[in-house]
Amino acid sequence: MSGRTVPVNPATLKAEAAEVTTEETMTGYLLDRRVHYRQFTQGYRTGIEPVLMAAFVPAQPGQSILEAGCGAGAGLLCLATRCPGIAGVGLEADHATASLAQSNMEENSLGERITVVTGSLPDIPPSLRHMTPGANGRFHHAMANPPWHPANHTGAEDARRRLAMTMPEGGWVAWISALSRWILPGGSLTLALPAAVIDLACEAMRGSGFGGLVLCPLWPKQGRSAKIVLLRGIWGGKGVFRLMPGLILHRDEGGYTAQSEAILRGMEALK
Template structure:
C-alpha cells in the first residue's frame, strides 16, 4: 500500500517523501521556505530541492508562484514532480548537479541571471569530517563529496550566485558552527546580509543559522533576534508553531 503523503504547513502542502532512514524534509525546510516572501511573479529557484519541500512550500504560501526545483538525484527529482502535481503547483524540475561545470548546468537549463529569488539548503558536512549515514540517499543529501568543505560550499554558493539576477535575493540555512565559512563565501558577492540564529530551546546554543542576502548590494550586515523552536515543555513556541502552520500548544 502506498504511504499517505506527509502534511506540511498545517496541511496546506502534502509531500511524498523517501522511506524513514533516508533524508526527509522537516523543520529546516519550513524555516527556509518562510525566510523570504516572494511576489507571485518572482522567478524562484530551490537549489538542492530533493523532493521539493522548500520550493513547493513557497508556492503553497504564495498563490501563483511558479517555482523551479533543482535536484541532481533522478529519483528525488521524479518525486518532486509527483509532489508538484499532487498539490496542483506549476513547478519546473531541473535535474542538474549544482557543483557541475557551468556548461553542464546551462545544458540542463540553469541559465545565468535567471532568478529573482534563490533558496538553498546546502549539504551540511564534508566527507571524512563526520560519520555519514549508512543510507546512501541520506548521506548524499547531508554530505559534500571530498574533504574541502569550504571549497565545496563556495562552489555551491557560486552556482546560486550565477543563476541569481543582480539585486536578487538569496536565502540559505546552515549549521550554526559554519557561520564563518558562510560569511566568507558570501563576501564580495552579496550585501544586506541578515543573520538569524535558530535555537532548539532558549537556554541552548544555536544549531542553525538563517541568512538572507542581496546580490551585489553594499548594505550593512544585520544580526536579527533569535528564533527559539521549543519551550520548556518541549512543544513548539508560539512563533515556531505559526511558522509550521500548526496551533500553539497554549
Template sequence: MKDASLDGFLGGRLRLRQSAAGHRSGTEAELLAAATPQHQQGLILDVGAGSGAVGLMAALRAPGAIVGLVEIDPESCALARENVAENALGARATVYQADVLAAKSRRAAGLIDEKAALVLTNPPFHDAGKVRVTPDAAKARAHVASAPLIDWVRACLALLAPGGTFVMIHRADALAECLAAVEGRIGGVSIQPIHTRADAPATRILLAGVKGSKAPLSILKGIVV
C-alpha cells in the same frame, strides 16, 4: 514511489511524498521556506530540493511566483514530480534534474543563469571525512558535501539575478565558512540564529542577502523552535 510516506506540512496545506529511508524534510525546510515573501514575484529556485518541500511551500506562500526545484538525485526528482502533481502545482512548478555545481549540467536541464528572483537552499551540512557517512547514497548526498560550500554558493548565485535575494540555512558552527562563501558576492547580509531552547546556543542560522548590494551586515533576533 515504493517505500515513500505521504506527510503533511503547513497545517496540511501541502502533502509531500518522501522516501521512508532517505532524507526527510522537517523544521529546517519550513524555516527556509518561511523566508519567502508572500508578495514574491518571478522565479524562485529551491537548490538541492530533494522531494521539493522548500520550493513547494514557497509556491504556496507566494502565489504570484513560479518555482524551480533543482536536484541531482533521480529518485528525489521523481518524488518531487509526484509532489508537484499531488499539490496541483504543475502550472507553476518545474523539476530540474541537474548537478548545480556544473554549469553545463545546469544549462542542459534548462536552467538559465541570472534568472531567479529568489534562491533558497539547504546545502549538504557536513564535510566528507569529518562525519560517518551513511551507506544510503541519496541520504549521504543530502547531508555530506561533495565540494566546498563556496562552490555551492557560487553556483546558487550564478542562477540569481542582480538584485535578487539569496537565503541559506546552515549549521551555526559553520557561520565563518558561510560568511566567507558569500563575501563580495552579496550584500545586506542578515544572520538569524535558530535555537532549540531559549537558553541554548543556536544550532542553525538563516543567512540572507541581496546580489549586488553594498548594505552592511545585520544580526537578527533569534528564533526558538
C-alpha cells in the same frame, strides 16, 4: 538538504498525518494540511529547516525561485503555497527524489509553476537557462539547505542519505558561487546552515557579490545555543550586516512556540 542525525519531520506536525504507502513513501502534510507531501521512508528524511528557510525568502507574486538540493520539494511546496504566483525550478541530485518532488508539485496543483530537474551544484545543467521564467535566464531568488558534511567524511550507510548529507568538492564556496550566477541583481540567496560554519558562509557570500547579509538564529529552546541558522544576502547589495533576534523553536514544557506554529502551520513569513 541537511544532514541532521535525528530529523524533526514537519509531515508529522499532526500525529494522524503520516502513513506508509505501497511505493515505500511516507504521506503527510505541511502547513497545517494545506500541502500534501510524500517522502521516502528510507534514507534522508525532511526536517523543519526547509519549511523555515522558505518562510525567510522575500519572494513576491510574479517572481521566480531556484532551489538547489530541493529533496522531495518541501521548501518549494511551502514557498509556492505561501506566495501564490511565484514560479521556479528545483534542482535535485538524486533522480528518484527529483521525480518524487515533481509528483509532489503536481499533486498540489503546482506542476505548471514549479519544475524539478536532476542535477547538482556546482555543475548546474545548461538547460536550466531555458527553464527560467525571465528572459535573461536568472531568478529573483535562490535558496538552499546544502549538505553539511565534507566530501571526505565516512557518510551514512544508505546511499540516498549519504548523497543528501555530503557536500561536493569545493564545499560552501562552490555552492554559493554557483548560485550567485543564477540570481538577478538585487535578488536574494537564502541558506539554512549549521551555526558552526557561519563565518565561512558569510565570507563566501561576500566573495560572490552578496551584501546586506541578514542572520536569523534558530534557538532550540530559550537559553540554548543555536545549532542551525538562516542566512540571507542580496546580490549586489550594499546594506550592513544585520543580526535578527531569531526564532525560539520549542517551549520549555514541550511543543512548538507560538511564533514557530505561526510559521510551520499558519504560513507566516519569518521577518
